[in-house]
Amino acid sequence: MDVSRAVAERRSTRAFLAKDVPAETLRSIFERAQRAPSWCNIQPWRAWVASGETRARLTSEMARAALEAAPSPDVPFPTDYPEPYGTHRRACGRALYEAMGVARDDTAGRQAAWLRNFVAFDAPHVAIVGFDTRFDLYAALDVGCWLQTVLLLAREEGVSACAQASLSLYPKVSREILGIPEQVKILFGIALGYEDPSAPANACLTARDPVESNVTFR
Numbered sequence: 168m169d170v171s172r173a174v175a176e177r178r179s180t181r182a183f184l185a186k187d188v189p190a191e192t193l194r195s196i197f198e199r200a201q202r203a204p205s206w207c208n209i210q211p212w213r214a215w216v217a218s219g220e221t222r223a224r225l226t227s228e229m230a231r232a233a234l235e236a237a238p239s240p241d242v243p244f245p246t247d248y249p250e251p252y253g254t255h256r257r258a259c260g261r262a263l264y265e266a267m268g269v270a271r272d273d274t275a276g277r278q279a280a281w282l283r284n285f286v287a288f289d290a291p292h293v294a295i296v297g298f299d300t301r302f303d304l305y306a307a308l309d310v311g312c313w314l315q316t317v318l319l320l321a322r323e324e325g326v327s328a329c330a331q332a333s334l335s336l337y338p339k340v341s342r343e344i345l346g347i348p349e350q351v352k353i354l355f356g357i358a359l360g361y362e363d364p365s366a367p368a369n370a371c372l373t374a375r376d377p378v379e380s381n382v383t384f385r
Contacts, residue, residue: 179330180327180329180360182362183362186360188291188326188359195324196321211309215346216293221345225341226285239338239339251376265371287331287356288329296314314355317357327361328359331356335354335356
């Protein structure tokens, strides 16, 4: 698979089959992603990949925390989305909930859909990702480069994925179960596995603006 096809076909998967990705495939994805670019080649990304019983415990405790505790992410979520970002965000949410058949006034349905985030949509593998707290914006940019590399390599391998900021909301859970040190600032999680093609959520496709909305050519 060439890069252009991987970019075009990559999308966020929100329902997975109960089928593990072979350990050698997972390792190959993360091993090759080490070639991602970074400022001064510092390679600041740190990831913990949970599978099997560890994954089950992680998602169970994350889901419990989502019901019982207020979020306390290492990196707070934005609270304001000025235009055009607010329009993009609303369109994304509308596309997802319409694909799932959840009406805007279905409070219980929307709550259930939100809680699915914390079990990583039943993905058999979950990565929790962060970087050293002694770095800031530039290291976060590097981690973004690494994340896209992981997502494209996963697509090449036929592995589906979803990058999830929601999995950063309860860092204490991840630290206790995965042994993540306090000096690592948790940014997001990644759900990894094989897509369930019958799941309505996976019919969701989001649009993109024309390049002129983001890039100026002179």
